[in-house]
Amino acid sequence: MSEKYYTTIGLEIHAELSTNSKMFCGCVNNPDEEKPNVNICPVCMAHPGTLPVINKKAVENVIKVGLALGGNIADFSEFDRKNYFYPDIPKAYQISQYKYPIVSGGQLNGIDITRVHLEEDTATSKHDRGDYSLVDFNRGGVPLMELVTEPVIHSAKEASDFGRELQLLLKYLGVSEANMEKGEMRVELNISISPDENKLGTKVEVKNINSFRAVERAALYEIKRMSVLLDAGEGDKIVQETRGWDESKQSTFSQRSKENANDYRYFPDPDLPKLYLSKAFDIPKLKSNLPELPATKRLRYKNDYSIKDEDIESYITDVVLGDWFEGVVKILNNPPHPSDTPQEENKQAIKIASNYITSDYLGLKKSNTEVELPEIKNFAELISMVTDNKISSRAAKDILAIIVLKDESPMKIALEKNLIQNHDEGSLKEIVQKVIDANPSVVATYKAGKENAIMSLVGQVMKESKGSANPALVQKLLKELLVI
Secondary structure: OOOOOEEEEEEEEEEEOOOOEOOOOOOEOOOOOOOOOOOOOOOOOOOOOOOOOOOHHHHHHHHHHHHHHOOEEOOEEOOEEEEOOOOOOOOOEEEEOOOOOOEEOOEEOOEEEEEEEEEEOOOEEEOOOOOOOEEEOOOOOOEEEEEEEOOOEOOHHHHHHHHHHHHHHHHHHOOOOOOHHHOOEEEEEEEEEEOOOOOOOOOEEEEEEOOHHHHHHHHHHHHHHHHHHHHOOOHHHOOOEEEEEEOOOOEEEEEEEOOOHHHHOOEEOOOOOOEEHHHHOOHHHHHHOOOOOHHHHHHHHHHHHOOOHHHHHHHHHOHHHHHHHHHHHHHHOOOOOHHHOOHHHHHHHHHHHHHHHHHHHHHHHHHOOOOOOOOHHHHHHHHHHHHOOOOOHHHHHHHHHHHOOOOOOHHHHHHHOOOOOEOOHHHHHHHHHHHHHHOHHHHHHHHOOOHHHHHHHHHHHHHHOOOOEOHHHHHHHHHHHOOO
16 A cells, blocks of 8 residues: 555466466477477467367366365356457467356465466567567467456555465466466556545556566556556546556556457357366365465474474475475484484474574575585484584584585584584693683683673684584583683
């Protein structure tokens, strides 16, 4: 919401589905194809006399999305012809769904869903040739899911957060890669502002949005543009239209007046059979086979592991990292001698492991592309060595930097590099006394009442012992020898 006006946003999100073939023909569905017009046939090119055949896997994928959203799966559905003329649609109509979508209702991220339906994608227009354009039909006919939300979003951030959560959901379900950079997922904003909370303003649609950051920026731009017009008493200049998003200028621009449903002259496609979904699919089985979804996994991580929200998001968004983390947890939860490790200590070990993963491992990964996830057993061993006070935090970081590059036992590395912590009070006392004798000014500062000065002495002892001394024991010995 702007300061003076109430913002209302609805989203239309298209996602290409991951199937072997296109929606109504046997052509390969390959979003990575670089050569133009190779995955085409008479059906997707709309040659006279050709007939479409429904891709059952695409329908199943949309049903899965509907089940994950908690939506209603239609018993009856059908495909319609959406009529319009444009070079990227060779039939002069798009096969889509209008009155009877596969999914109605549902919710995601607290946002109510209106419908989820299935259609075919259009071809790709290339406008980089100056005075003429070219069309690549490889994408034409690819199964395309469209999700429409209710107009219940009230901020730019809420809109982009919803898009990110939907992308995650599609990936977890395995129905779409939803890569925005490849155009596999496209977001359209329907946005209006009004001085009256109970009354919608004139709706503007913004297309050509290719990133979640752009979703947020496009929404903010439109809110500001319309607010300026209303402030100037020029609300009549806000018209129902379709606008594009210009990434280079970070602004929207007018494309055309917005069409209404009757402009498309929808009618049922006579070449395609009606769909009776409960007969064609075992919907209860599809529901029972759904994977653990992001929202459920977040809650489980929080309840079972008590780790930070930022850590949880790292594992939710990176499924490979999340699965690896769960493997580490499994070992930490099943130590060699379970009776010696109470559950609360297990939780503490898991928290420590998570800190090392999200801070240290991801930091190493960011600075060195050759870094890979270490063997689960090696990393779990490293964390156990930390929790058992066998090595210091500094030593753990050094060992981690080694095991992310080669498969080696952390204990073996610690022994070879003399990193095992020294708990022998007798030998440590000699080093502590040596450091006290060598730092009279720091000792005097400590004895004068500045207790933090002791940490400087701890650091000197750690350096003198080449990191092998146990810091807690060092501090204890220093306090005993530095009697104030």
